[in-house]
Amino acid sequence: MRTLPFLLAAWLLFVGLYGIATSRNFVHLIMCLSVVQSSTYVLLLEVGYRAGGTAPIFKDVPPGTRAVDPVVQALTLTDVVVGVTVTALLLALVLQSHKRSGTLNPDELRPLEG
Amino acid sequence: MSVRTRLALFGVGAAAALALVVWGLSGIPGFGHYGGSYGYVLNRVALPERHATNVVASVVFDYRGFDTVGEEFILFVSVMAVSLLLRIQRDERERPPRDRAAERTLAGTSDAVRVAGVGLIGPAVLIGLYIVAHGHTTPGGGFQGGAILAAAPMLIYLVGRYLTFRRLNPIHALDVGEGAGAGGFVVVGLIGLVAGIAFLDNIWPKGQPGSVFSAGTLPVLNVSVGLEVGAGLVLILFEFLEQTLMVRGR
Numbered sequence: 058m059r060t061l062p063f064l065l066a067a068w069l070l071f072v073g074l075y076g077i078a079t080s081r082n083f084v085h086l087i088m089c090l091s092v093v094q095s096s097t098y099v100l101l102l103e104v105g106y107r108a109g110g111t112a113p114i115f116k117d118v119p120p121g122t123r124a125v126d127p128v129v130q131a132l133t134l135t136d137v138v139v140g141v142t143v144t145a146l147l148l149a150l151v152l153q154s155h156k157r158s159g160t161l162n163p164d165e166l167r168p169l170e171g
Numbered sequence: 172m173s174v175r176t177r178l179a180l181f182g183v184g185a186a187a188a189l190a191l192v193v194w195g196l197s198g199i200p201g202f203g204h205y206g207g208s209y210g211y212v213l214n215r216v217a218l219p220e221r222h223a224t225n226v227v228a229s230v231v232f233d234y235r236g237f238d239t240v241g242e243e244f245i246l247f248v249s250v251m252a253v254s255l256l257l258r259i260q261r262d263e264r265e266r267p268p269r270d271r272a273a274e275r276t277l278a279g280t281s282d283a284v285r286v287a288g289v290g291l292i293g294p295a296v297l298i299g300l301y302i303v304a305h306g307h308t309t310p311g312g313g314f315q316g317g318a319i320l321a322a323a324p325m326l327i328y329l330v331g332r333y334l335t336f337r338r339l340n341p342i343h344a345l346d347v348g349e350g351a352g353a354g355g356f357v358v359v360g361l362i363g364l365v366a367g368i369a370f371l372d373n374i375w376p377k378g379q380p381g382s383v384f385s386a387g388t389l390p391v392l393n394v395s396v397g398l399e400v401g402a403g404l405v406l407i408l409f410e411f412l413e414q415t416l417m418v419r420g421r
Binding site: 062 | 174177178181185188189192193196197199201202203204205207209210213214215217218219224225226227229230231235238239242245246249250252253256257260308309310312314381400403407410411414
């Protein structure tokens with residue numbers, strides 16, 4: 058029980074990497090990259106978790122209540138924003154590549170083409 | 172490289188990486204046994220120091236504010252890059268979609284989608300503004316609220332025609348909004364420098380903890396980020412829709 062949540066992050070990382078390595082479609086590949094990235098969200102939040110801790114927001118609960126680490130939550134927020142923008146950028150690249158080469162399959166792209 | 176060789180290579184690399192990851196994970200404190208010190212310190216000092224009940228927001232916009240400037244510009248540059256990549260190329264031109272087959276008519280948007288969509292536009296704007304304005308007191312903030320605000324133009328697209336969407340979304344105003352959002356953050360930071368203290372130092376009046384007007388620079392920064400994220404996401408959506416619906420090859 059102590060390490061099982063961390064293994065979830067590892068599983069997400071490797072299942073995403075497997076998807077990237079075997080992908081036959083750029084859109085699928087980008088989604089696999091998002092899966093890899095989501096493993097970092099899971100890992101960050103797990104590292105900052107305190108057993109029995111609440112969210113680090115002291116609006117309804119009195120200050121001093123046992124709460125989880127706010128720093129990793131802030132890092133996860135950064136991570137999510139960067140993930141979204143990188144996904145948009147990669148999709149734009151794929152769109153233009155598809156227009157030039159007519160394919161979404163990385164294997165069918167030749168070097169220095171498209 | 173054949174698929175088989177690639178898989179074999181991946182297998183070797185992944186096995187080695189997996190061993191490293193498992194070795195690393197076995198050394199960190201167990202789940203729930205938080206081993207850091209920043210979490211304890213911040214949860215104790217953030218509320219008295221910054222009068223912000225949302226400690227995550229005070230980390231993002233204050234204690235780690237300088238990093239958030241960098242993050243904001245990652246967003247800004249990506250939106251610019253998407254616009255640049257999806258500009259109309261030399262051998263393309265803009266043309267409204269026209270169905271080639273004369274006898275085929277596209278099914279229009281169903282009434283159910285229209286009614287539900289129209290009903291959701293107002294609440295999306297309201298919830299977005301609420302989340303932006305209360306980011307420093309309750310869960311939320313500029314990034315989250317901006318994303319919700321960007322849903323409103325998407326709903327307009329969903330319930331109407333694309334050309335209506337295009338008219339209702341003045342691209343230049345969105346560009347200005349995005350730039351103002353990114354620049355506003357830096358300007359707030361520079362005010363600290365002008366006052367003779369550090370960049371982004373929170374010296375503004377702190378107010379009563381838990382109220383909308385509290386926590387000094389935090390609400391201002393949240394509004395600025397909300398503007399940037401909302402405008403940026405709509406710009407990205409606009410570029411992709413433009414590609415699908417308007418831009419045609421020669």
